[in-house]
Amino acid sequence: MQRIRIAVVQMESEIGGVDANLEKMARFVDEASEQGCSLVCFPEACLTGYSASDSDVAIASDDPRVDAAKALAEKAGIAISFGFIEAGGAEHPFVKHMVASPSQTLSYRKTHLGPYEDGAFTAGDELPVATIPGVSMGIQLCWESHIPQISATLRAKGAELIIAPFASGIGGERRLESWERFLPARASDNGVYLAACNALGYREDGRRKGGGIALYDPYGKLIASHFGSSDHILIAEIGPDLPREHPDEGMGRMSYFDRIRPELYEL
Numbered sequence: 038m039q040r041i042r043i044a045v046v047q048m049e050s051e052i053g054g055v056d057a058n059l060e061k062m063a064r065f066v067d068e069a070s071e072q073g074c075s076l077v078c079f080p081e082a083c084l085t086g087y088s089a090s091d092s093d094v095a096i097a098s099d100d101p102r103v104d105a106a107k108a109l110a111e112k113a114g115i116a117i118s119f120g121f122i123e124a125g126g127a128e129h130p131f132v133k134h135m136v137a138s139p140s141q142t143l144s145y146r147k148t149h150l151g152p153y154e155d156g157a158f159t160a161g162d163e164l165p166v167a168t169i170p171g172v173s174m175g176i177q178l179c180w181e182s183h184i185p186q187i188s189a190t191l192r193a194k195g196a197e198l199i200i201a202p203f204a205s206g207i208g209g210e211r212r213l214e215s216w217e218r219f220l221p222a223r224a225s226d227n228g229v230y231l232a233a234c235n236a237l238g239y240r241e242d243g244r245r246k247g248g249g250i251a252l253y254d255p256y257g258k259l260i261a262s263h264f265g266s267s268d269h270i271l272i273a274e275i276g277p278d279l280p281r282e283h284p285d286e287g288m289g290r291m292s293y294f295d296r297i298r299p300e301l302y303e304l
Contacts, residue, residue: 038171038172038173038197038198038276038277038279039170039171039172039276039277040171040274040275040276040277041074041075041076041170041171041172041274041275041276042072042073042074042075042272042273042274043074043075043076043077043078043198043232043252043272043273043274043275044065044068044069044072044074044076044077044078044270044271044272045077045078045232045233045234045250045252045270045271045272045273046065046077046078046079046080046083046234046250046268046269046270046271047080047234047235047236047237047248047249047250047263047265047268047269048061048062048065048079048080048083048236048237048268048269049236049237049238049246049268050080050082050083050084050085050086050087050236050237050238051086051238052085052086052087052088052091052094052238053085053086053088053091053093053094054086055084055085055096055102055121056102058083058084058085058086059084059102059105059106061268062079062083062084062106062109062117062119063109065077065079065270066109066110066113066115066117067113068270069113069115069270069272070113070114070115072272074115074272075115075116075169075170075171075172076115076116076117076118076136076138076169076172076174077115077116077117077118077270078118078200078202078232078234079117079118079119079120079202079234080120080202080203080204080234080235080236080237081120081132081134081178081179081202081203081204081236082120082121082122082132082204082236083119083120083121083202083236084096084102084103084106084119084120084121085121085122086122086238087122087132087204087236087246088122089153089154089157089158090157092122092124092129092130092157094122095121095122095123095124095130096121096122096123096124097123097124097125098123098125098133098144103121103135106119106135106137107135107137107142109137110137110138110139111137111139114139115138116136116137116138116139116169116170117136117137117138118134118135118136118176118200118202119134119135119137120132120133120134120135120178120202121133123146125146125159127159128159129156129157129158129159130158130159131146131147131158131159131161132146132147132150132154132158132178133145133146133147134147134176134178134202136167136169136174136176136200138169138170140169140170141167141168141169142167143165143166143167143174143176144165145161145163145164145165145175145176145178146159146160146161146162146163147160147161147178147179147181148160148161148162148163148164148181148187149180149181149184149187151179151180164187164190164191164194165194166191166194166195166196168195171276172197172198172230172275172276173195173196173197173198174196174197174198174199174200175191175194175196175198175199175200176191176199176200176201176202177191177199177200177201177223178201178202178203179201179202179203179204179205180205181201182201182203182219182220182223182233183219185222185223185226188223188226188227188229189226189227189294189297191227191229192227192228192229192294193294196227196229197229197230197276197279198229198230198231198232198275199223199224199227199229199230199231199232200231200232200233200234201220201223201231201232201233201234202233202234202235203233203234203235203236203249204235204236204246205235205236205246205247206245206246206247207247208235208237208245208246208247208248208249208264208266209247209249209264209266210264211247212235212247212248212249212264213249213251213262213264216233216249216251217259220233220251220253221253221257221258221259222257224253224254224255224256224257225255225256225257225293226293226294227255227293227294228255228256228279228280228281228292228293228294229255229279230252230253230254230255230275230276231252231253232251232252232253233249233250233251233252233253234249234250235247235248235249235250236248237266237267237268247266248264248265248266248267248269249262249263249264250262250263250264250269250271252271252273252275254275255278255279255280256280256289256290260273260275261273279292280292280293280294280295281294281295
């Protein structure tokens, strides 16, 4: 892993307002590019807005506006992590998240659905990892971050950074308190950096999405965070030090993942 600068964004997306959301994303991409970032991370379903009840917001992966979002990466010369509700040919749409870069594209469909998402979305069935310049990364969407096996699988496939985009109701100090219960463990157990960002705005049921940004190092320590109530971009540097590079240097720097015994862990 190289030392890179990344931008992590909390933003309000209009449900169904794809063009307006895309324009806002473009402004953040420009700012991240001007600040020398290699990657900019947006919240879950930022392009379409998140809705589990209105299937009309779903767009196809070959929609010109998805292509326009991917083109932002090519134009700026950086990687862009963004999501949308995808009309993918199944009975129900998918929750899709992508990482587009000038060198590679990663496509992920949310594999583990929450109780209120059952019957509204179709679950994906792959946990991909992709390498952009400087870092290998995977995606763990919103409540999936509570599931250790997902992070461990991404780490086993070589991930050095896990991005965790959310579209969740709580914000502010409550959001930080919630994330502090499980996100540091996802990072430290696997020796990976972890970047989380939450959407702002309102859900279709009227509940507010609370925003929030947090970035953790491979030992579970908070690098930087922001928990305001308006659109915001946080920029920080990560890498290159990873526990896997010195697996036996004592408990404080140990690569716990390198000492696991998968043959014992039948579920």
